[in-house]
Amino acid sequence: MKAFAELLDALSFQPGRNGKLALLTTYLAETPDPDRGWALAALTGELSLRQAKPALVRGLVMERVDETLFALSYEYVGDLAETVALIWPERPGANRVPSVAEVIEQAETTGKSALPALLAGWFDAMTATQRWATIKLMTGALRVGVSARLAKTALAQWAGREADEIEEVWHAVAAPYSDLFAWLEGKGERPDPAHSAAFRPVMLAHALDEDDLERLDPADFRAEWKWDGIRVQVVGESGRLRLYSRTGEEIGAAFPDLLDGPAIEATLDGELLVVREGLVAPFADLQKRLNRKTVTAKLAGSHPAHIRLYDLLVEGGQDLRALPFDTRRGRLEAWHAAHGHPRMDLSPMVPFESWEELAAIRAGATGEAVEGVMLKRGDSAYVPGRPKGPWFKWKFDPHLVDAVLMYAQRGHGKRSSFFSDYTFGVWRDEELVPVGKAYFGFTDEELKQLDAWVRKHAVERFGPVTAVERKLVLEVAFEGLQRSPRHKSGIAMRFPRISRIRWDKPAIEADRIAALEDLLEG
Numbered sequence: 001m002k003a004f005a006e007l008l009d010a011l012s013f014q015p016g017r018n019g020k021l022a023l024l025t026t027y028l029a030e031t032p033d034p035d036r037g038w039a040l041a042a043l044t045g046e047l048s049l050r051q052a053k054p055a056l057v058r059g060l061v062m063e064r065v066d067e068t069l070f071a072l073s074y075e076y077v078g079d080l081a082e083t084v085a086l087i088w089p090e091r092p093g094a095n096r097v098p099s100v101a102e103v104i105e106q107a108e109t110t111g112k113s114a115l116p117a118l119l120a121g122w123f124d125a126m127t128a129t130q131r132w133a134t135i136k137l138m139t140g141a142l143r144v145g146v147s148a149r150l151a152k153t154a155l156a157q158w159a160g161r162e163a164d165e166i167e168e169v170w171h172a173v174a175a176p177y178s179d180l181f182a183w184l185e186g187k188g189e190r191p192d193p194a195h196s197a198a199f200r201p202v203m204l205a206h207a208l209d210e211d212d213l214e215r216l217d218p219a220d221f222r223a224e225w226k227w228d229g230i231r232v233q234v235v236g237e238s239g240r241l242r243l244y245s246r247t248g249e250e251i252g253a254a255f256p257d258l259l260d261g262p263a264i265e266a267t268l269d270g271e272l273l274v275v276r277e278g279l280v281a282p283f284a285d286l287q288k289r290l291n292r293k294t295v296t297a298k299l300a301g302s303h304p305a306h307i308r309l310y311d312l313l314v315e316g317g318q319d320l321r322a323l324p325f326d327t328r329r330g331r332l333e334a335w336h337a338a339h340g341h342p343r344m345d346l347s348p349m350v351p352f353e354s355w356e357e358l359a360a361i362r363a364g365a366t367g368e369a370v371e372g373v374m375l376k377r378g379d380s381a382y383v384p385g386r387p388k389g390p391w392f393k394w395k396f397d398p399h400l401v402d403a404v405l406m407y408a409q410r411g412h413g414k415r416s417s418f419f420s421d422y423t424f425g426v427w428r429d430e431e432l433v434p435v436g437k438a439y440f441g442f443t444d445e446e447l448k449q450l451d452a453w454v455r456k457h458a459v460e461r462f463g464p465v466t467a468v469e470r471k472l473v474l475e476v477a478f479e480g481l482q483r484s485p486r487h488k489s490g491i492a493m494r495f496p497r498i499s500r501i502r503w504d505k506p507a508i509e510a511d512r513i514a515a516l517e518d519l520l521e522g
Contacts, residue, residue: 001126003031004039004100005133011144012414020146024154035100037176040155042137044148045249046175049107051115052138054080060116060123064089075464078410078417081141085132088123095125100137101176107138143412148247159184164384167201169193170248197240199233199248200267200313200321201384205374205391212392213355222325222378223350223358225370226393227308228283228480229273230290234307234344235314236264254292255305261341267314268307268332269382271347273369275306280369283494284482308347309336310374313382321382328382362394371479372396398477399519402502402510404432405472407465408454411439418447419454419466422498424474425489428513432470433489435516436478441497450501473502473510481520491516 007027014020024043028036041047061070061084070087077083098106103122110118123131136142149163152170156163161184172193173180182188231246241259243252252259255272274281274289285303289295312332313321320328329349336346350373352358362373372395380390403424411420421439425432442450457469477499484492491513 001097001100001103001130001134003027004035004137005127005130007039008133008136008142008144009129011146015145015414017150020150021154021157024146024151025158028155028158033178033181034176037178037181038100038104040151040177041175042140042142043146043151045140047104047137048140049104049138051110051112052107054139054141056116056119057081057084057135057139060084060120061088075461078464079412081132081135081139082416084123084135085128088128088131091124095121097125097130098122103134103137145414155184164201167248167384168198171198171250172196194237197235197237197242199235199242199244199250201248202231202233202246202269203382203384203391204246204386205376205393206386206388208375208392208394216355216375218352218355218358220377220379221375222329223352223373223375224310224347225350225365226372226374226395227271227273227280227347228369228371229271229280229286229308232270232272232307233313234258234264234266234268234270236266237317239263251290254289254295256295257300258305258307258341258343261343262339264339264341265316266312266335266339268309268344269311269313270307270309270344273306273308274303276304280308282369282482283480284484284492305343307341307344309344310347311382324379324381325376326378362396396479398479398499399481400499401426401435401476401478401516402473402505403435403476404470404507404510405454405468405474406432406434406470407467408450409464409466415447418451420447420451422450422474423465424476426511426513426516427508428489433513434487435489435491435513436476436493436496438474438476438496438498441477441499442501446498446501471507473505473507475499475502481516483520489513489516491520 007023010023011020014023027039031039038047058080065087070083073087074080074083077086106118107115122134126134152166153163156166169180169191172191179188179191183190232251233244233246235242235244241252241264242250243255243258245251272286274285281303288299289303289305309332312328312335313319315331315335320331333346336344350358350361352361358373372393375392375394377390383390403426405422406425407423408419409421410416411418421437423434423437425434453472454466454468457471458466459469460467475498476493476496478493478496480494481491482494483490486492
């Protein structure tokens with residue numbers, strides 16, 4: 001546990017990607033099994049401890065410190081694990097600090113009634129950093145700036161392999177990955193992903209700079225709509241059918257209606273949508289189906305899931321990814337005609353002769369459930385990652401609104417001492433009504449300026465939320481709007497971010513709700 005705590009602590013203070021990779025590769029090289037495997041599971045989001053809940057940790061510390069002192073400390077620090085780690089009464093030499101494997105194994109096998117005493121014994125023996133890391137590990141809220149992909153990239157660097165080699169076998173192994181490490185160290189066979197309906201790393205596109213059009217030949221590219229859903233991969237193999245997100249997370253439990261139907265022996269790339277009577281529903285409808293462990297028959301019926309297919313990666317055991325896009329598209333059309341699933345259809349191609357013609361088509365599609373168009377070279381292979389040149393996404397320009405800052409909250413991790421989460425609103429008559437919340441889009445220097453402004457202009461606190469004087473205007477960029485009964489305004493923004501701080505603009509000149517209503521209706 002000591003080495004893992006040092007790793008998490010170092011990662012939380014390391015802003016650079018290369019620096020994080022160096023820390024991770026060193027840990028993997030120097031840490032024995034099974035600790036490094038369990039750490040990898042935690043970093044990639046594959047670890048879930050059923051009994052380790054934040055409420056349990058909170059209850060433990062409340063037995064040892066004054067309730068008011070804890071509340072004030074938690075409000076100031078802004079992070080439960082860090083607050084508990086710092087405020088826990090020290091008892092040096094009380095017990096032995098367990099290993100990562102011991103923490104996981106004992107947390108899973110210890111009965112619910114005996115677990116609090118087990119945790120308390122560990123916390124007594126630990127330093128503040130070790131307590132913090134243990135709580136993070138057990139509750140799954142690491143927040144140290146490491147994505148699953150970055151952790152797998154570090155594993156690949158340590159082993160001298162490509163990250164996509166790790167992705168190819170990832171779903172054929174399980175924590176603590178002893179067979180995976182044995183293969184990477186040359187002590188065992190490569191884990192066999194065959195018959196496991198394994199995920200294939202997805203190919204991504206670069207955002208199109210309109211200056212790019214001057215150097216690109218339209219004859220080399222094919223266009224299709226960029227649908228407003230989430231990218232998914234359907235894998236059918238040896239009678240198994242799995243549904244993955246673009247990051248390789250298995251999400252089939254939330255979409256049983258997609259996994260019913262005829263058997264599939266193929267790997268398909270597409271967009272997950274809600275479709276009713278042939279029409280794509282707003283993204284808000286899809287959100288009701290996302291991030292669920294199960295789904296009721298009623299919800300599945302009222303919000304029918306659908307996949308609009310883009311690409312065919314594997315067919316009948318044959319890997320097609322090295323073939324040109326045009327060839328794969330032809331194979332996809334033939335596959336769909338022969339084996340089409342009732343909840344899947346083809347994303348239509350968009351014929352065009354010139355960039356001017358495509359721009360006009362794109363401009364006329366703003367009322368559809370699309371975010372723009374995709375451009376794919378006809379001769380492009382399906383390459384994992386985001387290679388520069390073969391694929392581009394030409395999204396619609398974001399909408400902008402001038403809104404007034406209403407509330408602020410502290411962030412998490414390295415932002416826990418800053419007010420970095422901002423709720424903003426627009427005017428309805430003489431009242432401000434909230435329409436969104438944003439926590440990115442600004443620079444580190446602007447974050448400091450906003451934090452200082454919030455502290456100077458705070459007027460009231462509601463638990464972790466600080467209300468501020470209604471004086472500061474923020475220019476907010478967003479991708480779209482949707483109806484929301486949770487907001488007093490009845491409207492919520494999709495993907496809002498702070499575009500700039502309007503120090504120059506008086507709050508009374510911020511936008512009114514009618515402008516957003518008109519945009520929503522349009």
